[in-house]
Amino acid sequence: MAAHISGIELLRVSSILQDCCDQLAVLGHIMPDTDKRRAEADMVLSADISAVMEQHRAAEVCLKVAREARVDGDAVSEATHQLHRSQKELNRILAESRFSSDNLAKVQRDRQFLAQVKSDTLAELQEKGTFQSLWQALEEEKKRKANLQDIIIREEEGCLRAKALQRQLLDIRKEKTVALQWREEMTAHLKDQLQEMKVKTSLERKYVKSCAELLVYQGQKLNTRQEKQLEDEIKMLEGKLEEERRVHKEMESFLKEHQTNLEVKLEYWVERYEKDMEDKQQELNALRTNKNNNLAQLQDLAKKYRESKQVIIEDRLVKDNLRRQLERAQLERNAAIKIQSWWRGTVVRKCLGPYKKAKKPKSKERKKGKKK
Template sequence: MSVKISGAQLIRVCTVLQDCADQLAVLGNIMPDTYKGRPEADMVVGADISGVISQHKEAEQSLRTLRQSQGESGSVAEAVLELHKSHKELNRTMETSPLSPDNLAKVQRDRHFLAQVITAVLAELKEKGMFESLLLAVEEEKRKKAHLLDIIIREEEGRRRTKALQRQLQDIRKEKTLELQRLDEMTAHLKDQLQEMKVKTSLERKYVKSSTELLVFQGQKLTTHKEKSLEDEIKLLRDKMEAERRVHMEMEIFLKQNQSSLGEKLEYWMERYEKDMEDKQQELNSLKHSKASNLSQLQDLARKYRESEQVVMESRLEKENLRKMLEREQLERDASTKIQSWWRGTMVRRGLGQYKKGKKGKEGKKGKEGKKGKKKQK
């Protein structure tokens, strides 16, 4: 927000601004671009450049002189420093030349912008006594400067990225160069191998051709020999066929001659066969009759054998039963004897029955009688 100016302060501000506008107008008239087309323009700029170049040459000459005379290290260092300074001065003079198009255009733009702002502010002060246009111009210039700064930052970032990409491109170029060298070496190696293969193939072709010709010659020779052997074999087979034909004719004549005699022999043997068959049939019938009679006799003998075998088995069973009965009776007698002996011994030991204990005489008598009885039983 601007403050309204009035009175003497407004007059002073307007006077200062008017003076600035006049000075800018004068500056526009004395700018170096007004020297264009004039002969003194080159003299104005050339004088400065010639002075700087002469200083640079003097510094180079002094450095060369010191090196030739091999002076002290301090003098050489001072001469080198002087040479660097003259070189920088030359570069700055060339860059800030008043006749360079960039410098002239920038100065003209700034002067024109400042003249417009001052004129607008002066008119606003005269009309309203305020300077809002100045504030707006300052804000607009700040915005443009910020935008320009952003552009510069982005340009620097782009330059850095461009440099990085250039380095990557350089690395890729180096890699591709190395790869191309490797491929060239591989190509040369493959060409050498191809040449070797061509030579080897040529030698193999010659060898195969010579071996093929040799094989063909050998084949022809073997074929000729085989043809000759086959012709000899054909001749031999023809002779054999002729001999076989003669033998066949003779055999046919012989067989025809013997056919009649064989027919008579066949009739004779047929009659004999029929007669022998009748005789053998009669013999077979007699054998069948004798077989039937022998079979009946065999059946009678088998029946008698079964009857005899049954009688023998019954007799054996009776004898076995009798033996078992006698053995059982003997066992019973032995068992009864043992039981009686055991019982008597028990009666004697326990003094039962007639063996009861009494007086000594009686006991002695009874003992003797008991002993006698035992002896008798034994």
């Protein structure tokens, strides 16, 4: 909430703000023009900036050469440090220069901002007697500075992260260099092992060839022996096959005879099945007839049961109504008795009706006093 100012305090504050606005206007008139001072500032800074830029370019070239040549990590780190030093020197020169056009423009913008805020506040004080615009301008400026502070913090964090990544890059390069040396040594060792394996392979080839020839000779002998065994087995199987044929014929004759017997039994069982089916069909018809009769009797009994149930329900309803009427009459009788008792008690207590008290006769003493 904005405070309200009136009276002498309003005049004091207004005079102070008017004085500040006048001083800022005078300061704006006496400040050098940024466009006119730009050439002078560039001439002053050109020598320092050119020198620092030359150092920066030289450091970049050294770093690029060191990376392409894959030298040790010390040279790369030295080139990186030199590059950072040149960058810091350039930033310092640009930041500390009082003749920089950017600094003059910033001062001019700050002066204009202050003049605008004070003039708005003065107008609000003169019109309403409050300074809400000043608070709003301060809040906006605080938010802007907070955003700038966040940007600066993020930039610093980015620089720290870049430095950490550069250190990590140097460590990775050292590791890669060591790994490359180890791989070269391993390649030489593997070449020696390959030569040894070639010699060993030639010896093994000769040994395998001699073993293969022996195995072929042994296999031929085994095959001849197996052929003789197979011929004997073929003769034995032919004898068994003849015996199987004889057994098959006997089995076929036995099965035909058994089939005829089964056909006779099948005819007998078919006839018996038909006869049993007829008997069971007759029993089923009788059961159906009994079922229909029982169902009719059951329906008659159910009808009688429903009628009896309806009569019982009606009787119960009549009895319930009668009971309710009796209970209601009893309640009305009790209520009437209570009302009569209350009324009699009230008449007796208040001496109404036949219970009214008789008027007392006037005393003789009061009469005598009046005659005197």
